[in-house]
Amino acid sequence: MSSPDLNQVRIDISSTDSQLLELLSKRRKLSINVAQSKLATTKPVRDTEREQQLLVKLIEQGKALNLDALYVTQVFHSIIEDSVLLQQAYLQNHINPETVAHKVRVAFLGQQGSYSHLAAQKYFARRAEEVIEHGCASFKEIINTVESGRADYALLPIENTSSGGINEVYDILQHTSLHIVGELSVPVEHCLLVATDTEEHKIKTIYSHFQPVAQCSEYLSTLNDIKIEQADSSANALEIVSQLQRDDVAAIGNSEGGRLYGLTPIQTGIANQKQNYSRFIVVARKPIDVAAQIPAKTTFIMSVKQRPGSLVDALLILKQNKINMCKLESRPIPGNPWEEMFYVDVESNVDSDNMRNALKNLGEITTFIKILGCYPSDDIKPTNPTVDS
Numbered sequence: 364m365s366s367p368d369l370n371q372v373r374i375d376i377s378s379t380d381s382q383l384l385e386l387l388s389k390r391r392k393l394s395i396n397v398a399q400s401k402l403a404t405t406k407p408v409r410d411t412e413r414e415q416q417l418l419v420k421l422i423e424q425g426k427a428l429n430l431d432a433l434y435v436t437q438v439f440h441s442i443i444e445d446s447v448l449l450q451q452a453y454l455q456n457h458i459n460p461e462t463v464a465h466k467v468r469v470a471f472l473g474q475q476g477s478y479s480h481l482a483a484q485k486y487f488a489r490r491a492e493e494v495i496e497h498g499c500a501s502f503k504e505i506i507n508t509v510e511s512g513r514a515d516y517a518l519l520p521i522e523n524t525s526s527g528g529i530n531e532v533y534d535i536l537q538h539t540s541l542h543i544v545g546e547l548s549v550p551v552e553h554c555l556l557v558a559t560d561t562e563e564h565k566i567k568t569i570y571s572h573f574q575p576v577a578q579c580s581e582y583l584s585t586l587n588d589i590k591i592e593q594a595d596s597s598a599n600a601l602e603i604v605s606q607l608q609r610d611d612v613a614a615i616g617n618s619e620g621g622r623l624y625g626l627t628p629i630q631t632g633i634a635n636q637k638q639n640y641s642r643f644i645v646v647a648r649k650p651i652d653v654a655a656q657i658p659a660k661t662t663f664i665m666s667v668k669q670r671p672g673s674l675v676d677a678l679l680i681l682k683q684n685k686i687n688m689c690k691l692e693s694r695p696i697p698g699n700p701w702e703e704m705f706y707v708d709v710e711s712n713v714d715s716d717n718m719r720n721a722l723k724n725l726g727e728i729t730t731f732i733k734i735l736g737c738y739p740s741d742d743i744k745p746t747n748p749t750v751d752s
């Protein structure tokens with residue numbers, strides 16, 4: 364048998380890919396139709412039972428076509444995630460028409476290639492056709508840029524799965540007039556990046572923002588005689604190393620950002636936790652409404668009376684109203700030694716009856732309470748198909 368002609372096979376592959384794209388686009392239009400129908404019925408966007416039925420059927424059909432179950436599941440998890448995000452965006456635009464914009468100005472920490480820059484690109488890819496980027500040198504500058512109207516949104520990293528909460532951001536939230544309008548989690552894959560053809564044992568100085576240093580502490584402790592030089596951001600570290608062009612310096616950063624500065628990774632996956640994620644919040648001058656069909660989160664801050672059990676009493680109010688708390692952080696209140704401000708994230712829409720009731724009751728027993736924002740939850744967990752094997 365003569366072997367297939369590569370050029371012809373490639374032409375056939377390209378044509379099949381075009382058909383796949385057309386089908387994906389057709390499916391997306393159907394997702395919008397679903398969203399329109401849910402708008403009228405207020406049914407939730409997510410229907411995991413339907414997803415499970417879909418996946419089981421698709422796995423079965425896939426088997427008959429020689430496609431393995433894992434592959435089919437992965438492809439359709441990604442298709443369904445897109446469908447959910449698309450529907451959520453449609454419903455959010457419908458309920459907040461004033462936020463629909465062709466062009467948005469976004470402030471973030473650092474410059475091109477920083478994790479915040481990559482997160483901003485990811486978040487706004489679905490929300491605006493044009494993003495005007497506004498890199499800032501500090502969190503204060505970011506907040507100021509949005510408060511003064513020079514940018515529409517800011518992205519702030521709030522916590523990381525390795526190094527925990529970012530205190531400076533929590534403290535800033537106590538005083539800003541901005542509101543949380545969104546969140547997103549991005550995988551943080553730290554690498555050791557270099558500008559020349561060098562090796563790990565030759566590195567004497569590592570440039571990095573202090574957060575990656577904390578997140579990679581275990582790897583860094585295995586290196587001998589290393590000096591850590593602090594940079595303003597991860598991207599700033601990449602820029603310095605790119606300018607120095609030395610065999611004995613390296614930066615901690617992500618490989619995508621490194622590419623922008625002509626750097627190559629010599630070690631990958633150097634974070635303490637292999638599943639290293641950063642969660643960002645998106646803030647704006649005006650609060651938004653969250654459609655009832657979408658899972659929402661509300662963030663509020665509160666301080667309680669200095670007496671036994673006051674925090675427990677506050678949390679019991681959430682329990683009595685069947686509200687799940689997904690985060691609790693405490694930070695000192697400047698000028699009030701040993702008093703704490705509590706940051707609470709709950710899985711609830713601020714406009715729901717339960718949440719209104721809880722906030723009313725909390726108002727009666729707390730010494731201070733302020734809602735920082737209500738926003739769509741970023742957490743789209745893939746549905747598990749029940750596969751009989």
Ligand SMILES: O=C(O)C(=O)C[C@]1(C(=O)O)C=C[C@@H](O)C=C1
Binds near residue numbers: 409417447
């Ligand atoms: O069928 C629905 O209700 C949809 O919203 C569509 C769809 C899908 O894309 O297939 C998306 C989200 C739901 O969780 C289930 C299925």
